[in-house]
Amino acid sequence: MTEVARAAAADPGQAGATGQPVLDKLVALLDLEVIEENIFRGVSPADRPIRVFGGQVAAQALIAAGRTVPADRHVHSLHAYFIRPGDPSIPIVYEVDRIRDGRSFTTRRVVAIQRGKAIFSLSASFQLIQQGLEHADAMPQVPGPDELLTYVEQVAAAKGTLDPTRSIPRPIDVRYVTEPPWLSRDKGPREGRNQVWMRADGKLADDPLLHVCVLAYASDMTLLDAPLARHGKYWWLDNVIGASLDHAMWFHRPFRADEWFLYDCESPSASGGRGLATGRFFSQDGTLVATVVQEGLLRVID
Structure with a gap:
């Protein structure tokens, strides 16, 4: 740990908790309680005082779907809608509909419910491993994660211009390739591109479904930036009202979420009070492992 990191770690107001204990809490959130066949229950961390983080409910819904699918069938896509804000003070019930069990593909639909109303819906498709055509985009040329400041170091080095979310525990290690948005905003409009290295901040078990769900969790962290x-x-530094509206992911190749991956995000369009963002996940060896598309509500109050 560098001197900058030590200084920030010593002050809980400067940076949220990190490391294996925080990651273990995320894994525990994904270990849903089985209520009945096809019905699961999940909870939220106590440090989410306003509403449930979208990546959390997506990851929990995907875990619920995956627990009803044979282990030899892996997630290849998900499509989700955020319907209502989730209340972190009460549990979330996940109801799984076993839509289809085919010879190669399995389809599940999940509805997340609080107070008798749907707050989120997800459709996920699982596939047996099969051979076929192969091609992929190359990873952009960027500095490696070891060449970049950690999040704790970045916040400590900001000297007064800080990320307002800095005190939230962080199970995902995030290192910015592009300038952090809480710094770049002072320089005015720029290219709608956001690049970060990410990895689960600790060691995960070998369950492939867990790694997919952790990636789904991480995918909602910086995309709408x-x-x-x-x-x-x-967010928070300007009068921005925002929320995820829908979210889609395609998983192309195997990966581990506790190893470094580059999250390359850009925004091709914004209109009608909505912003569209696309993201690509690359493993550190340059392999394209997943693609993300999300549209979010974005209202700027002048």
Whole structure:
């Protein structure tokens, strides 16, 4: 740990908790309680005072779906809608509909419910491993994660211009390739691109479904920063009202979420009070492992 990191770690107000204990709490959140066949229950961490983090409910819903699928069938895609804000003070019930069990593909639909109303819905498709055509985009040329400041170091080095979410525990190690948005916003509009290295901040078990769900969790962390960057805006530091509306992911190749991956995000369009963002996940060896598309509500109050 560098001197900058030590200084930030010594002050809980400067940076959230990190490391294996925090990651273990995320894994525990994904270990849903079985209520009945096809019905599961999950909870939220106590440090989410306003609403349930979208990546959390997506990951929990995907775990629920995966627990009803044979282990030899792996997630290849998900499509989800965020319907209502989730209340972190009460449990979430996940109801799984076993839509289809085919010879190669298995389809599940999950509805997340609080107070008798749907807050989130997800459709996920699982596939037996099969051979076919192979091609993939190359990873952008960027500095490696070891060449970049950790999040704790980045916050400590900001000297007064800080990420307002810095005190939230962070199970995902995030290192910015592009300038962090809480710094770049002061420089006005810029290219709608956001690049970070990420990995689970500790060691995960070998369950492939767990790694997919952790990646789904991480995918909602920085994606909508891309459309805001094009307008020199950032959450909490500007009068921005925002929320995820829908989220889609395609998983192309095997990966481990506790190893480094580059999250390359950009925003091709914003209109009608909504911003569109796309993201690509690359493993550190340059392999494209997943693609993400999300549209979010983005309203800037002047």
